[in-house]
Amino acid sequence: MxxxxxxxxxxxxxxxxxxxxxxxxxxxxxxxIRYSASSFNLQTWKVKVIEDQETKDKLLAASMNQPQITTCSHLLVFCADANIMSNIKKIEKMMKDAGVPEAGYKGYIDMMIGFESSMNDAKRVEYAKEQVFIALGNALNGAASLGFDSCPMGGFNPVEFKKILELPENLHPAVLCPIGYGADEPKPKMRFSKEDVFF
Ligand SMILES: Cc1cc2nc3c(=O)[nH]c(=O)nc-3n(C[C@H](O)[C@H](O)[C@H](O)COP(=O)(O)O)c2cc1C
Structure with a gap:
């Protein structure tokens, strides 16, 4: 394809x-997913990959009992990683390790640090979530390219997910992407017209 x-x-x-x-x-x-684009290349995502049925069953009630959760092959829980400073430090180390001279990255790192400090906690989560949805796009089209199906899912309770999966404080479940082989048929696509979308 x-x-x-x-x-x-x-x-x-x-x-x-x-x-x-x-x-x-x-x-x-x-x-x-890992190669997705992100603002400043900060890659503010972590994806919990769930394969075992017991965990999927536990998450069903927190996902509005949607059958994709328990019938999928793997459930990907896309989390926004709000610990942006930690990612800045990681990028700095990667540049250092790659032999980039300090003069070549210091300004960039300082700019990111300034940007990070300008945000409050809520804004950090929001910013991290924006990047997660770019990775989600790759997951959806990527699954189709590899010959299987997926479903983007926002219908779940992130607080319950965080509890059940025992996620650390900095990780915020943003969107789900169960993957597997569809047992249903795709419905005809319903999209707004070009005139409605582009101006
Ligand atoms: C952020 C987001 C959240 C969604 N949440 C759900 C969901 O909880 N359950 C579901 O069955 N579909 C969910 N969908 C799928 C949409 O309903 C679907 O993408 C849309 O109707 C277009 O259909 P198509 O993807 O089959 O072309 C979600 C899609 C997105 C992008």
């Missing part, structure tokens, strides 16, 4: 058939 076909054919699956996606395909998808 070329990219246009992938975008046109991908759909939000409402139920999966429970079959497992081969691990090497899952790994390929995780690489597509």
């Amino acid at each position: 070329d990219f246009k076909e992938i975008v046109m054919k991908r759909y939000a699956s409402k139920e999966f058939d429970g079959k497992k996606i081969p691990q090497e395909k899952v790994d390929e998808l995780l690489e597509l």
Whole structure:
């Protein structure tokens, strides 16, 4: 499939058939997610990959009992990582380790530090979440490109997810992406007209 076909054919699956996606395909998808673009390359995401049925069953009630949660092969919980300073430090170390001279990155790092300090905690979470949705886009189209299905899901309780998955303070579940083989049929696409969208 070329990219246009992938975008046109991908759909939000409402139920999966429970079959497992081969691990090497899952790994390929995780690489597509990892290579997503992000503001300042800060990669403010962490993705919890859940395969075991027991955990998926525990999360069902916190996901409005949507069947994708328990029928998927793997459930990806996209979390916004609000510890932005830690990521700035990681990028700084990567540049250092890559042999970039300090003069080549110090200004960039200082700019990021200034930007980070200008935000309050709520803004940090919001900023991190914006980046997560770029990675989600890659996950959705990436799944279709690899021959399986997915569903972006905002219908869940992030507070409950955080509790059940025992996530650290800095991680905020932002959106879910169950992946698997769809047991449903895609519905005809309903999209606003070009005139409605572009001006
Ligand atoms: C952020 C976001 C949250 C969504 N939440 C849900 C959800 O909780 N449950 C669900 O079945 N679909 C959910 N969807 C899927 C949309 O309903 C779906 O993408 C839209 O109707 C267009 O259909 P298509 O993706 O099949 O083309 C969500 C989509 C997005 C982007």
